[in-house]
Amino acid sequence: MIKHFINLEWKSFFRSAAFQTNLVLKIFMALGALYFIGLFTLAGVGAYFGLEEAGYEPLQTLNKFMIYYVLFDLIIKYMLQKMPVVNIKPLLLLPFNKAKIVDFALGKTMLSFFNIVHAFFFIPFSVVLLAQGYDALHVITWHLGMMALIYVNNFINVFLNDAMALVVGLGSVILGLGALQYYGIFDITPYVAPFFQGLYDTLWMFAIPVIAAIALYKVAHGYFLKRLYLDAGLAVKAQKASTENLDWLDRFGKTATFLKNDIKLIKRNKRSKTTVIMSVVFLFYGLLFFTGGIESYDNPFMKIFAGIFVSGGFLFSFGQFVPSWDSAYYPLMMTQNIRYQEYLKSKWMLVVLATAVSTILGLGYLYFGWEAYAAVLVGGIYNMGVNGHVVLLGGAYIKTPIDLTSNKKAFGDSSAFNVKTLLITIPKLLLPIALYAIGHFTLGPVFGYALVALAGVAGFAFRDFMFKKIESVYKAEKYKTIAAYKQKN
Amino acid sequence: MIHIHNLSKTYSGVTVLNIEELHIPKGESFGLVGNNGAGKTTLFSALLDLIQPTTGYIQNGESKVNESEAWKSHTASFIDESFLIGYLTAEEYFYFIGELRGQNKADVDALLAGFTDFFNDEILGKRKYLRDLSKGNQKKVGIVATLIGNPDVIILDEPFANLDPTTQIRLKGIIKKLATDRDITVLVSSHDLIHVTEVCERIVVLEKGKLVKDIKTSEATLKELEAYFSKEEPLVE
Numbered sequence: 001m002i003k004h005f006i007n008l009e010w011k012s013f014f015r016s017a018a019f020q021t022n023l024v025l026k027i028f029m030a031l032g033a034l035y036f037i038g039l040f041t042l043a044g045v046g047a048y049f050g051l052e053e054a055g056y057e058p059l060q061t062l063n064k065f066m067i068y069y070v071l072f073d074l075i076i077k078y079m080l081q082k083m084p085v086v087n088i089k090p091l092l093l094l095p096f097n098k099a100k101i102v103d104f105a106l107g108k109t110m111l112s113f114f115n116i117v118h119a120f121f122f123i124p125f126s127v128v129l130l131a132q133g134y135d136a137l138h139v140i141t142w143h144l145g146m147m148a149l150i151y152v153n154n155f156i157n158v159f160l161n162d163a164m165a166l167v168v169g170l171g172s173v174i175l176g177l178g179a180l181q182y183y184g185i186f187d188i189t190p191y192v193a194p195f196f197q198g199l200y201d202t203l204w205m206f207a208i209p210v211i212a213a214i215a216l217y218k219v220a221h222g223y224f225l226k227r228l229y230l231d232a233g234l235a236v237k238a239q240k241a242s243t244e245n246l247d248w249l250d251r252f253g254k255t256a257t258f259l260k261n262d263i264k265l266i267k268r269n270k271r272s273k274t275t276v277i278m279s280v281v282f283l284f285y286g287l288l289f290f291t292g293g294i295e296s297y298d299n300p301f302m303k304i305f306a307g308i309f310v311s312g313g314f315l316f317s318f319g320q321f322v323p324s325w326d327s328a329y330y331p332l333m334m335t336q337n338i339r340y341q342e343y344l345k346s347k348w349m350l351v352v353l354a355t356a357v358s359t360i361l362g363l364g365y366l367y368f369g370w371e372a373y374a375a376v377l378v379g380g381i382y383n384m385g386v387n388g389h390v391v392l393l394g395g396a397y398i399k400t401p402i403d404l405t406s407n408k409k410a411f412g413d414s415s416a417f418n419v420k421t422l423l424i425t426i427p428k429l430l431l432p433i434a435l436y437a438i439g440h441f442t443l444g445p446v447f448g449y450a451l452v453a454l455a456g457v458a459g460f461a462f463r464d465f466m467f468k469k470i471e472s473v474y475k476a477e478k479y480k481t482i483a484a485y486k487q488k489n
Numbered sequence: 490m491i492h493i494h495n496l497s498k499t500y501s502g503v504t505v506l507n508i509e510e511l512h513i514p515k516g517e518s519f520g521l522v523g524n525n526g527a528g529k530t531t532l533f534s535a536l537l538d539l540i541q542p543t544t545g546y547i548q549n550g551e552s553k554v555n556e557s558e559a560w561k562s563h564t565a566s567f568i569d570e571s572f573l574i575g576y577l578t579a580e581e582y583f584y585f586i587g588e589l590r591g592q593n594k595a596d597v598d599a600l601l602a603g604f605t606d607f608f609n610d611e612i613l614g615k616r617k618y619l620r621d622l623s624k625g626n627q628k629k630v631g632i633v634a635t636l637i638g639n640p641d642v643i644i645l646d647e648p649f650a651n652l653d654p655t656t657q658i659r660l661k662g663i664i665k666k667l668a669t670d671r672d673i674t675v676l677v678s679s680h681d682l683i684h685v686t687e688v689c690e691r692i693v694v695l696e697k698g699k700l701v702k703d704i705k706t707s708e709a710t711l712k713e714l715e716a717y718f719s720k721e722e723p724l725v726e
Contacts, residue, residue: 241578241616257588261574268576268618332572335537336589337562337638404576405620479541486571 044124063196145199148209155216258346269404282313307379314354319391327401385459399484495545518668520689565635566644575620590638
């Protein structure tokens with residue numbers, strides 16, 4: 001029976017739409033995975049020596065902060081890792097033992113990337129511990145204990161399917177505890193560190209997380225076995241519909257029809273909501289650059305780079321995938337009484353409005369001096385004037401259907417990579433930096449900022465011309481796009 | 490109204506559609522039948538400029554569908570669920586289509602009022618998004634949406650599939666009414682020979698992409714079609 005399951009998994013992996021694409025994409029995917037593995041490995045090795053160099057006892061210090069690591073892992077798992085419910089349905093009718101099906105599904109979550117990747121942190125760290133003369137038996141029990149904790153998280157996550165409130169609560173608790181500790185008001189670590197340290201000091205203690213993980217597996221198993229029905233555990237939750245009045249948008253004329261639709265699209269679908277959250281995160285991206293926290297970021301060119309990202313979070317996360325947001329009903333859009341220009345203009349308007357809001361919210365960067373905000377401001381102008389058009393143009397070549405109701409792949413849609421989209425990235429990021437550099441080296445930074453802003457204004461002036469161009473590209477790509485959207489993963 | 494000339498579609502060497510000449514006059518109710526893979530949906534997709542024909546062209550109204558977009562203002566269609574917007578409620582969807590077709594909310598409401606029976610109290614005011622409706626109810630929404638804004642051409646791909654018996658009978662009534670209107674051209678495809686002979690004045694049979702029968706509907710049509718589809722040997726190879 002296991003053989004059948006493995007066979008099915010094998011086929012579903014290698015025959016998935018994402019995998020069946022071109023070689024370039026596969027290389028990108030492999031590089032992405034290697035990047036994370038490398039990052040964790042480096043962190044594992046680096047954590048020891050870094051802490052030692054800073055004058056801390058590495059293992060004890062790590063144990064002290066382990067509570068944050070574990071809680072953060074749980075949140076990440078909740079956000080990104082889902083029970084593979086869909087694959088279970090067709091198995092129900094076949095002569096498979098139900099308990100086996102549950103075992104299979106839970107086993108599959110155990111092999112998930114989100115669990116395995118931690119091994120790439122803990123194994124190198126443990127190896128370094130051994131090499132540094134820590135007691136082998138104790139290191140091994142500590143290691144087992146840690147991995148068991150990761151699996152405890154894995155099985156907790158299985159239950160958490162729709163407990164957003166709980167996770168937001170947990171997130172706030174972490175942030176709160178972190179803040180309290182940072183400002184020296186209250187430190188939770190002395191209370192929990194002994195547990196993690198105990199996993200090393202006391203031989204038998206590793207049994208606690210291991211037994212907890214096994215117990216949770218049993219509970220999860222029972223829970224799903226009972227709910228292995230289409231209207232219970234396998235049901236897709238129907239949202240209660242909310243209607244809203246967006247008539248105030250009617251002042252934008254024909255464009256308003258689509259604008260209203262897009263706002264509903266964003267508010268009512270998981271995937272697009274994630275996008276908006278992402279664009280808020282982008283607002284804080286600039287902190288890395290303007291606080292001087294990272295040395296290699298601390299130069300004027302990188303500041304323009306930051307300015308583009310701070311104001312353009314929505315532009316990059318949403319605008320990039322126009323018209324894929326409408327992929328589920330693209331044939332409707334193509335047969336209705338719609339002029340391409342109006343459709344594109346509404347998307348453009350949405351992106352520009354969001355960019356304007358981000359640019360205003362970016363006023364906080366004034367705290368780091370006028371130059372920091374100048375970078376955000378000219379970045380915003382450039383985004384509105386030039387990048388607003390460029391992302392629409394790029395969207396015509398990204399023919400990835402978007403499943404609005406699922407959050408999967410919300411982070412980095414892998415199939416978005418192809419040569420044309422890469423080429424289109426150049427004017428988005430490199431051109432403003434180049435413009436700034438020209439100004440910076442001739443008449444000074446102010447001239448540099450002015451040049452970038454000027455390019456943005458020029459973009460506005462050529463708006464109608466740009467729209468004509470974009471329209472013709474969309475028309476030329478129309479049939480290919482419709483065919484591509486038909487392919488579901 | 491619609492003129493098809495020398496139309497063919499070939500996918501990697503396999504010709505799935507090949508129609509030399511087909512003329513559908515204004516006001517006709519036109520039925521398309523054929524087994525799976527006969528090319529019905531391909532023909533409708535080409536008619537809506539959703540796929541590019543390998544050769545030939547389709548003219549809808551004054552112009553060719555792939556050259557001008559003028560046909561979009563007088564043509565309404567429902568092919569499959571990709572013509573629905575899943576995150577809207579039924580009302581919002583109708584109003585959206587209405588806005589695109591120059592109808593205000595009152596116009597749309599007036600039209601919908603005539604379909605209370607058809608909706609069977611399962612569509613309007615239900616606080617449900619279209620993606621959460623059953624397949625049959627989704628279809629009802631899609632079909633009624635094609636009637637918004639008085640289109641001249643209505644294209645429905647297998648409208649009877651997935652509907653319950655009561656709704657099938659009501660839908661027949663709706664299509665018959667449209668068929669009597671000499672300004673509206675209705676194109677319907679179906680696997681149900683009884684339904685299609687009842688509502689269409691002309692029936693075309695496709696087989697493997699070729700037009701094999703073009704019948705003006707009469708008493709004998711159903712018998713003829715049944716005889717044709719129960720045959721042992723295919724007529725065309």
